[in-house]
Every structure is written in C-alpha cells, then in structure tokens.
Amino acid sequence: MEPQRGLDMRPRVELSQVSKIYSRSAGGAVAAFGKRLLGLPAAPRNGAGKVAVDAVSLALRAGERLGIIGSNGAGKSTLLRMIAGLAAPSSGRIDVEGQVTAIFTLGLGLKEDLTGRDNIYVDGEVQGKTRREIDRVIDEIVAFADIGDQIDHPLRTYSTGMKARLAFASIIHLSPEILIIDEALSAGDAQFSAKARAKMREICSRGKIGIIVSHAMPVVNDLCTRCVWMEGGRVVLDGDPDAVTRAYLESSWKRDEAALLDRFRRHVGAESARDGCHVLQLEAVAPGRPGHRPILFSGDDVEWNVCVSASVALAAPDARFRMERLDGLVVADSLLSVEGVRAGAPTGEAGFRIAMRPLVLGAGVYRATLDLLDRSVVVASRSTIVEVAVRQAPTGGKPVLLYPASVHAYPAVGVV
The missing domain is CATH 3.40.50.300 (P-loop containing nucleotide triphosphate hydrolases)
Structure with a gap:
C-alpha cells in the first residue's frame, strides 16, 4: 500500500x-x-x-x-x-x-x-x-x-x-x-x-x-x-x-460484573435459619443503571433495595445491614431499629431502601449482608458482592471510610 x-x-x-x-x-x-x-x-x-x-x-x-x-x-x-x-x-x-x-x-x-x-x-x-x-x-x-x-x-x-x-x-x-x-x-x-x-x-x-x-x-x-x-x-x-x-x-460493566460474581460465588447467596423466614432481595442500584449493579463507583448515590418476609410470627423483628471488605474489615454496620426504622409487622413482607448518598468507600471488593433478626437472633440472611471503583485513583495509599448509611423504609409493593 x-x-x-x-x-x-x-x-x-x-x-x-x-x-x-x-x-x-x-x-x-x-x-x-x-x-x-x-x-x-x-x-x-x-x-x-x-x-x-x-x-x-x-x-x-x-x-x-x-x-x-x-x-x-x-x-x-x-x-x-x-x-x-x-x-x-x-x-x-x-x-x-x-x-x-x-x-x-x-x-x-x-x-x-x-x-x-x-x-x-x-x-x-x-x-x-x-x-x-x-x-x-x-x-x-x-x-x-x-x-x-x-x-x-x-x-x-x-x-x-x-x-x-x-x-x-x-x-x-x-x-x-x-x-x-x-x-x-x-x-x-x-x-x-x-x-x-x-x-x-x-x-x-x-x-x-x-x-x-x-x-x-x-x-x-x-x-x-x-x-x-x-x-x-x-x-x-x-x-x-x-x-x-x-x-x-x-458492555464492559456487564462482562466485568458477571466475572466478579462468578469469581466470588461462594460469598453470594441466601440462608434461612428458621422455617418461613427469608431475605428475598438485596440489590444495589446505581443512578441511571437499573437492576442490581455489582460494580459501583465511589462518589455516586447508591441505594440498596431490600425485601424480607416471614410466614411465622416474629416476636421482635429487626434487620441489620453490614458491608465488609473481603479481608474482613467492616465498613458499615446498621441496625434498622437504631436508625429509627421498624423492620415490619411480625408476619408478612417488608421492603426497605438503604441509601448511601454518596458512596464514599475506597476502591475494593466488598460483601454486603442483610440479616433478618428476631430478638437479635439471625433467622435469615442474604449476601452479595460488589466492587467499588474510583474514577480518579488516589495517591499515597488505599483509603477506607466507615460509612454511616442512612436507612429509609417504604412499602414492599413492587420491591421484588
């Protein structure tokens, strides 16, 4: 040529x-x-x-x-x-x-x-x-x-x-x-x-x-x-x-998110410790990107959609939301009752949004867990994995911030 x-x-x-x-x-x-x-x-x-x-x-x-x-x-x-x-x-x-x-x-x-x-x-x-x-x-x-x-x-x-x-x-x-x-x-x-x-x-x-x-x-x-x-x-x-x-x-996000969930599959799942008790949903939602997003960006407003259910009566229902880095460092730990939110009626379904506005965690892979409690005892839980990325990499270290998540309750209609 x-x-x-x-x-x-x-x-x-x-x-x-x-x-x-x-x-x-x-x-x-x-x-x-x-x-x-x-x-x-x-x-x-x-x-x-x-x-x-x-x-x-x-x-x-x-x-x-x-x-x-x-x-x-x-x-x-x-x-x-x-x-x-x-x-x-x-x-x-x-x-x-x-x-x-x-x-x-x-x-x-x-x-x-x-x-x-x-x-x-x-x-x-x-x-x-x-x-x-x-x-x-x-x-x-x-x-x-x-x-x-x-x-x-x-x-x-x-x-x-x-x-x-x-x-x-x-x-x-x-x-x-x-x-x-x-x-x-x-x-x-x-x-x-x-x-x-x-x-x-x-x-x-x-x-x-x-x-x-x-x-x-x-x-x-x-x-x-x-x-x-x-x-x-x-x-x-x-x-x-x-x-x-x-x-x-x-397209890149979807591919990376699928690879992330596949890599850390053992950290993802739901358990029920009492018959009839379940955490039905724990999903992170990012702005402008509907559905669960395993990859989030620090600085964005992020909400967690949560839904729990109990077909048996719970004496003192409550819920706990935790996030921890995969090396075990806990970066968020919130009881809904402490946040002033009722976890729902003794039976039935209840939906919550856990808002992180903005998300200020440092870059890394984190496990998020929602525990359904009765008298402080875990009766059901669900965990998922998210990766937090930063649009501009910091210099001089790898910061981790303990985020005081704000929690808001809303009706369970359309949550799941």
Missing part, C-alpha cells in the same frame, strides 16, 4: 473488508523451513491462524477525528499499523491519500546523545521536512514541549515525561496530513494532555485526519468527532462518540 497524491487530493483513508490473520505456529514459514532442513517433523496444523482484524470497512474524510476503542486484543493497534503501512493486510483493500504520521511509542526514534533541539531536526528530516520548514516551527515545538533550557541538553538527561512531550510536540507541529496516535495522548500530565487534544482539534480543523486509540473514554468524547468500537477484530459500533463509548462501557 502506497499513499497516493493528486493535485486536488485531500487526506482520505478507505478500508474495504480488511482482515489480518497471524499464523499460530511459532516462527511461521521460517520455522517450518528450519525443521525441514533438520529433518524434524513439521508442526501440526491448528486452524487458519489468529484473526486480529476481521473484515473491517471504514471511510475517513478530511477533518475527521476518529477514536477507536475496545478491550485489549480487540485488533485496534493492528488496524492502525495497517493504515500506517507498517503491516500488510491478509485480505481486503486499504486506500490512503496523504502522508501518514504514526505515533506508536513516543520517543522511540530519539537519539540519547543529541540535544533536544538536534532531535527535532533529525525527526523532521525523517518526516520528510526540509531544514527551512523545521526552522519555521521550532520555537513553537520548544514552547509546546515545555522543557525550558533542557532543550539544549543531551536527551539522556531528560525524564521519561520530557522525552514523550518532546516527541509529541515535534511530530504534531510538522503538519501531518494523517496523524495516527496509539495511546500517546496519555503522555505527560493532565495539562499537557489537554494541550495535546487542543492541538489535534486545530490540525483537523485545517482538513487533516486524526485517528487515535485510547482506553480513556473522556479523551475520546472530548477529542473525536466519530468513534469505532472493536471487539474480536470486528467493528461492533460506529458513530457518535458519546453513544458508542456509553454502549462500550455498559
């Missing part, structure tokens, strides 16, 4: 039924040839090989900023490498009009013994720019990289972050026509990342094409005009970034 240019051509990328299949045998044809020379038996055939990209069709026009998302092994990086011309498709067709500049590993081609300034000129020449063209933008590159006087010191004295900023600044200021970025926007601090996204928008506003792979959904929503979700080498969804990222996150 060779980039094509015409006098009136603008950047364009088109993929038609593109697939990439890797041989499953170690060493492929070279290994097979070596075994034949040594008189060794050939490796048995085990299928057609590993399908990394499977019949993908895409069309990108000037000015588009495409974000590609998906789990590890979805085929995202392989697809980028084929668009960049670093790998050939096994089948299908790739048409590229415009010079492709790809960033897969920031700083990979930088020379340690050269100064930052000299590296800018070397990298510019690699990108096909003349010294005069580089002269026109070098002050902008230096300012954008924000490394100060270090620009005239050898690269070996730079931190990893400084190298990444210099590499990104060099490439993005040399007028790329089709810019491909594989997670490079995560380089540096939040301020630099925001500056890099703004520069990407500026480049694409001039009719260029930007393609990025990222696991950071806010970055994709903030930067891209279009998003593609890939799984198993195929395109699952292609469209508006907000809609596609929401669908991807919901």
Whole structure:
C-alpha cells in the first residue's frame, strides 16, 4: 500500500473488508523451513491462524477525528499499523491519500546523545521536512514541549515525561496530513494532555485526519468527532462518540460484573435459619443503571433495595445491614431499629431502601449482608458482592471510610 497524491487530493483513508490473520505456529514459514532442513517433523496444523482484524470497512474524510476503542486484543493497534503501512493486510483493500504520521511509542526514534533541539531536526528530516520548514516551527515545538533550557541538553538527561512531550510536540507541529496516535495522548500530565487534544482539534480543523486509540473514554468524547468500537477484530459500533463509548462501557460493566460474581460465588447467596423466614432481595442500584449493579463507583448515590418476609410470627423483628471488605474489615454496620426504622409487622413482607448518598468507600471488593433478626437472633440472611471503583485513583495509599448509611423504609409493593 502506497499513499497516493493528486493535485486536488485531500487526506482520505478507505478500508474495504480488511482482515489480518497471524499464523499460530511459532516462527511461521521460517520455522517450518528450519525443521525441514533438520529433518524434524513439521508442526501440526491448528486452524487458519489468529484473526486480529476481521473484515473491517471504514471511510475517513478530511477533518475527521476518529477514536477507536475496545478491550485489549480487540485488533485496534493492528488496524492502525495497517493504515500506517507498517503491516500488510491478509485480505481486503486499504486506500490512503496523504502522508501518514504514526505515533506508536513516543520517543522511540530519539537519539540519547543529541540535544533536544538536534532531535527535532533529525525527526523532521525523517518526516520528510526540509531544514527551512523545521526552522519555521521550532520555537513553537520548544514552547509546546515545555522543557525550558533542557532543550539544549543531551536527551539522556531528560525524564521519561520530557522525552514523550518532546516527541509529541515535534511530530504534531510538522503538519501531518494523517496523524495516527496509539495511546500517546496519555503522555505527560493532565495539562499537557489537554494541550495535546487542543492541538489535534486545530490540525483537523485545517482538513487533516486524526485517528487515535485510547482506553480513556473522556479523551475520546472530548477529542473525536466519530468513534469505532472493536471487539474480536470486528467493528461492533460506529458513530457518535458519546453513544458508542456509553454502549462500550455498559458492555464492559456487564462482562466485568458477571466475572466478579462468578469469581466470588461462594460469598453470594441466601440462608434461612428458621422455617418461613427469608431475605428475598438485596440489590444495589446505581443512578441511571437499573437492576442490581455489582460494580459501583465511589462518589455516586447508591441505594440498596431490600425485601424480607416471614410466614411465622416474629416476636421482635429487626434487620441489620453490614458491608465488609473481603479481608474482613467492616465498613458499615446498621441496625434498622437504631436508625429509627421498624423492620415490619411480625408476619408478612417488608421492603426497605438503604441509601448511601454518596458512596464514599475506597476502591475494593466488598460483601454486603442483610440479616433478618428476631430478638437479635439471625433467622435469615442474604449476601452479595460488589466492587467499588474510583474514577480518579488516589495517591499515597488505599483509603477506607466507615460509612454511616442512612436507612429509609417504604412499602414492599413492587420491591421484588
């Protein structure tokens, strides 16, 4: 695949039924040839090989900023490498009009013994720019990289972050026509990342094409005009970034929640210590996500839906809600009677909501248990597992807060 240019051509990328299949045998044809020379038996055939990209069709026009998302092994990086011309498709067709500049590993081609300034000129020449063209933008590159006087010191004295900023600044200021970025926007601090996204928008506003792979959904929503979700080498969804990222996150949550419950299955279940006594429901509900959610986010308002029943008379019914981390640390322990809530009539069903507004537990896996009591004796219980995640990881330790849950009673109609 060779980039094509015409006098009136603008950047364009088109993929038609593109697939990439890797041989499953170690060493492929070279290994097979070596075994034949040594008189060794050939490796048995085990299928057609590993399908990394499977019949993908895409069309990108000037000015588009495409974000590609998906789990590890979805085929995202392989697809980028084929668009960049670093790998050939096994089948299908790739048409590229415009010079492709790809960033897969920031700083990979930088020379340690050269100064930052000299590296800018070397990298510019690699990108096909003349010294005069580089002269026109070098002050902008230096300012954008924000490394100060270090620009005239050898690269070996730079931190990893400084190298990444210099590499990104060099490439993005040399007028790329089709810019491909594989997670490079995560380089540096939040301020630099925001500056890099703004520069990407500026480049694409001039009719260029930007393609990025990222696991950071806010970055994709903030930067891209279009998003593609890939799984198993195929395109699952292609469209508006907000809609596609929401669908991807919901799918990821469901998969992770199922895996979480399967992993900690022994901690999940219900028991009855007295005939006719049951805890029918113990479910965590998160805002905007109906049904039980085994994965919760610290800072969100969370409610636990609870329903208990007793077909036999209870002399002094009560209920206790507990949450403990799996290492045994208790982080919440509330008696409904202490909270001023009646656990219900001696017989029948009763429903409660246990509100945690907001949820302020630290990240971790927790077991939640609701005990139905009679004269402080457990007559039935139900446990479930939840994982608490944080949207922004804290530094300096793993905090755990004892949460004073507020408890509210409500009629049991429609609870179960």
